[in-house]
Amino acid sequence: MDRNGSTLETRFQATRLNIVLAVTTAFIVFFGITTLIEPPLNLTAALHSPKTWLMGITLLGLVMCLLRPDRVQLTTAVLLALTMLSLPFEVRWHVDHQAVPLGLFLWLLVYLLVSFVVFGTRTGSLLNVVSVGVMVLALVSSPPRLPMLVSSWLTGLIVLSVLAVIGYSILSFIEINLLEHAQDHARLRAARLDALTGVYGRGAIEEELRRTMATARQANTPVSIVVTDIDHFKGVNDRYGHNTGDDVLRAVAKCLRRNVGGMGGVVGRWGGEEFVVLLPGVSRTDALALAERLRREVCAAPMGGLPVTASFGVAAYRGTDDSPEQMFGRADLAMYQAKRAGRNAVR
Numbered sequence: 001m002d003r004n005g006s007t008l009e010t011r012f013q014a015t016r017l018n019i020v021l022a023v024t025t026a027f028i029v030f031f032g033i034t035t036l037i038e039p040p041l042n043l044t045a046a047l048h049s050p051k052t053w054l055m056g057i058t059l060l061g062l063v064m065c066l067l068r069p070d071r072v073q074l075t076t077a078v079l080l081a082l083t084m085l086s087l088p089f090e091v092r093w094h095v096d097h098q099a100v101p102l103g104l105f106l107w108l109l110v111y112l113l114v115s116f117v118v119f120g121t122r123t124g125s126l127l128n129v130v131s132v133g134v135m136v137l138a139l140v141s142s143p144p145r146l147p148m149l150v151s152s153w154l155t156g157l158i159v160l161s162v163l164a165v166i167g168y169s170i171l172s173f174i175e176i177n178l179l180e181h182a183q184d185h186a187r188l189r190a191a192r193l194d195a196l197t198g199v200y201g202r203g204a205i206e207e208e209l210r211r212t213m214a215t216a217r218q219a220n221t222p223v224s225i226v227v228t229d230i231d232h233f234k235g236v237n238d239r240y241g242h243n244t245g246d247d248v249l250r251a252v253a254k255c256l257r258r259n260v261g262g263m264g265g266v267v268g269r270w271g272g273e274e275f276v277v278l279l280p281g282v283s284r285t286d287a288l289a290l291a292e293r294l295r296r297e298v299c300a301a302p303m304g305g306l307p308v309t310a311s312f313g314v315a316a317y318r319g320t321d322d323s324p325e326q327m328f329g330r331a332d333l334a335m336y337q338a339k340r341a342g343r344n345a346v347r
Helices: 003-037 043-047 050-067 069-096 102-141 147-192 202-219 233-240 242-263 284-300 324-340
Strands: 223-230 266-271 274-280 310-316
Touching: 003 050, 003 069, 003 102, 050 069, 069 102, 102 147, 202 223, 202 266, 202 274, 202 324, 223 233, 223 242, 223 284, 223 324, 233 242, 242 266, 242 274, 242 284, 274 284, 284 310, 310 324
Parallel strands: none
Antiparallel strands: 223 274, 223 310, 266 274
């Protein structure tokens, strides 16, 4: 996954975790306050209360989220499954005690919205249909007798259904926009990349060079570029064919990207067999050492199945009067000096 998509997914996963932590913590606080206000008659009564079971389930979920925050979806699935299993007992308790189910419905509304956020519209809808179905079956098997309680249960079910539709509509809108954003970003990124090698194309690397030099002017930090050209590449195409030549280009691009990606470097294909390596925050001395390492790696192992070499030219940012064109020109000139010096060299 690309960096933008990965960051967006990471942030969304953090949002899911924060929501689940907030809900579980809120229920634990709610349980503590209501127990203090209206304590159970004895331990047996407390253990037989469905609210106590839900408290244990919620506490388990909180611990699981804290221990394994990367498994928030699994944790929420376990929480909801256990909640559904306890729901018939909760309904039966309210009916037997002729209690108004306001608190039950309020917490079901919270879990309804959480299921949409954590699992998305499809799975969230399924979970909510199952929850409402379980509740309806429990009510049919043991219906309330007082008209006021019948009205309360019907009102709760209607409001729960309406909010389920609202939650579904809102999250569906968000999911559609996130998908469109991801698709637009993928198209934009594809347009910036060289189709053959997967590194930046010429326009994109030029843009990155201008942006990096502008940042260097403001922050007074070094910038270097390395221009490299595969030696005798025309002979590769003539002798082995363009498919093999493409394999060589891909292998060299992969080699360059692997070596500079960890230090914030950016690789672009300038055209043909020529590549540019942009190195923000790297001085010319360090860039020369890196270019020498790249030269040794290219010639040490077959690239695309063939032994090849490359020539490298290095240039560094010289201050506020320097321009991207000037710096690239110096690196390009240095690369041709390496060619004239016998190739497979760094200048």
